[in-house]
Amino acid sequence: MMRKTIVILMVVIMVMLTACGAKLYTEGNAQGYTSINDIEGILFSMYSKTVGNATAVTNISEKMNFEKDQTYLYKNGESEYLLFNISSVVLAVEKGTDFNMANAKDKKEAVTSHDLLGIWFDIPKKKLSYTDNTADGTYKFIATVNGGVSVTSEIYNDFAGKLVVISDGTDEWSLFIGSVGTDYDSLSDDIKDTINYIAASLKIADKEKTQDTVAVSLGGQTTENDSEVKDSSMDASLEVSIEEGDEAAVNASTENTSEEPMEESSSDASFEEISADSSSTTDNSNEDSTSEDEVEIIEVDSSSIDFGDDKPDDEKDDDVDTPEESADATEADEQETKRGEIITLNNQKEEEKADNKIYNSSVYDMLKPGNWGYADVQTGKIKETVAVKVSSLCTAQEAVNLIKKACTEKVVPYSYFEAPVGCSWHLVKVEDQGKKGYLNIKVVGADGNKLTFRGIKYPMRTYMLDFKDEVYAYYAVPNGCSEYVLEVGDGTISNELASAYYLIDNY
Incomplete structure (x- = not known):
């Protein structure tokens, strides 16, 4: 009887481990995500519909007529990538940053002293929570941060999310993925799952493997399950x-x-909807066209993405709160994330x-x-x-x-x-x-x-x-x-x- 019980327990554990492993980022993408190789030397992922709905622009400047509820994509094909909807989401990636987290003695100071494409960062509650590790010669650092994004004097917002820095010893790349707000812990579980997935997706590119596995490449993007509304x-x-x-x-x-x-694709209402759980994800590419008033929103099943606890066992705190720091944290929560100068980019x-x-x-x-x-x-x-x-x-x-x-x-x-x-x-x-x-x-x-x-x-x-x-x-x-x-x-x-x-x- 005891042996039978042990066998049953082992089977249950194996099933649980297999399920968790399937949900983590591996070589492929979860359904509804796009693998992007627009930055030299790395790959990262983003929600396909957000990328597909973005209006491409050649520059970020005051002269651009940005709208607060629309999604925009800027890239220079080498070292800069900025996708944003100022009302919901920002994804910024850059090659050649200088955080130097692997050698930083004061990681909190390193995070707040450097920018990513003109985005500057604050530490929530004055305490840096992060994970870092080195594997196969690549150092990877992931921290919870707030970032202030100003694309014009009237189009700006604060975002809570993850800053990722990776280095191969020669080059450094950084990624920031965030949702509107200044309190990461207050974001919904679905949004945090999505942010964690995108943060975990950043990796050094294997050129030969990338060329072998990419199915459809559109300007650096690998798209899957695209379904669009057509107007004749x-x-x-x-x-x-x-x-x-x-x-x-x-x-x-x-x-x-x-x-x-x-053709019309589903609009971006909010980052909340990007991560919403949907069990009815289908490919309608062969179905009759839908009218403009009947746009179908195809959503990713975020239940297939699980990063467990928001703060893993190996996540580190840069320091311990003192009563003075707690008071500072309370005051900081009442203030907006610091904003640098308006982002200026031109490809x-x-x-x-x-x-x-x-x-x-x-x-x-x-x-x-x-x-x-x-x-x-x-x-x-x-x-x-x-x-x-x-x-x-x-x-x-x-x-x-x-x-x-x-x-x-x-x-x-x-x-x-x-x-x-x-x-x-x-x-x-x-x-x-x-x-x-x-x-x-x-x-x-x-x-x-x-x-x-x-x-x-x-x-x-x-x-x-x-x-x-x-x-x-x-x-x-x-x-x-x-x-x-x-x-x-x-x-x-x-x-x-x-x-x-x-x-x-x-x-």
């Missing part, structure tokens, strides 16, 4: 022409890309480009309207590099008038149709020294992926007008969008061909 408003206008018997409209107004119509090279020269370009070194750029044109197996120029940007009624004129004068074999709801037409002149007569022109976001604005993904398509020996391209842009990019050529951020990248801003 753009296609509807083309269908009208076809039904009227104007078959030529099919060819004349064919877009420069095979991208799908406008564009500052080189001034002359209008009479031709330049190579990328999403981190873009052209302005009026500049000449190199672009590859692929025809079958033949690739030709040509010089192109985008200029003479027209918006609002000026663009509408030119498009209507082209339709009236039968430059195109279809009638004028309105831009999709919430968008307006923009139009540019396109020149091509290679005289190919056709260029692949796409509208993309500042990171080279689909243009995302206020949680909605917009089509890449453009429409060509050959008007009085001049070529124009027009396309839909969401109203209020501060910046977008025209990708001219057959190159993308995912292939080896070149395109000319034009940054169009409306600051």
Whole structure:
């Protein structure tokens, strides 16, 4: 009987250990998370829907029209990554920080004396709680901190979360993941689970293994289980022409890309919803499109993530509270987390480009309207590099008038149709020294992926007008969008061909 009891206990313990092990961060990601390799030398994870809903920007500065309830993503492709919704969440990652936690005699002083992408940190209740260890030559430090984030003089907030610092002895990387507040302990268990998961995900990248395991790479992101809402408003206008018997409209107004119509992904309401437990996570990619008022929020099952006690047995306190420190802590709780100066970041090279020269370009070194750029044109197996120029940007009624004129004068074999709801037409002149007569022109976001604005993904398509020996391209842009990019050529951020990248801003 005793032997039977022991066997049963061993089985129960094994099941418990296996279950816990499955919930910890390993080589893969929990469902609903994205593995990101935009920073040289490391990998880290973020909730997929938050990354997918983010509007990519080229800079963080006062001139940007940030909104308090929208999610934004800035990155420079090498050492800086900042994703934030000032009302709910911040994720900041940087290569080249100098916390030097492995050698710091006073870790509390080290945390408060250095910044991460302009974010400065305070210690909750004047007492630093942290864990650190060294494994396989990598030192890793994780601490509970508060961070003050100011992206403009009017867009700022305080965040409670985890600061992670790792070092391989040569380079140092740091990550801060936080939710709105100044008391980490008061956050919900779901949010703390999510913060802990993302903090634990930061690791030195294994380049060979990363290349073998990444399934779909979009500008440094590996996405899984993406499900988006589609709006066929753009296609509807083309269908009208076809039904009227104007078959030529099919060819004349064919877009420069095979991208799908406008897509909408679930909006970010709060970090609380990011971590909410949902047992109905499904992939609706093959189902019928949902209307704009019926957006389905796909949530991660946070019950599959368990980091146990908020303060592990090996978590350390930098010092012990004294009565004086307790009084200081009470006073500190009543104050806001300290904020440094407004964060200022820019991922564009500052080189001034002359209008009479031709330049190579990328999403981190873009052209302005009026500049000449190199672009590859692929025809079958033949690739030709040509010089192109985008200029003479027209918006609002000026663009509408030119498009209507082209339709009236039968430059195109279809009638004028309105831009999709919430968008307006923009139009540019396109020149091509290679005289190919056709260029692949796409509208993309500042990171080279689909243009995302206020949680909605917009089509890449453009429409060509050959008007009085001049070529124009027009396309839909969401109203209020501060910046977008025209990708001219057959190159993308995912292939080896070149395109000319034009940054169009409306600051």
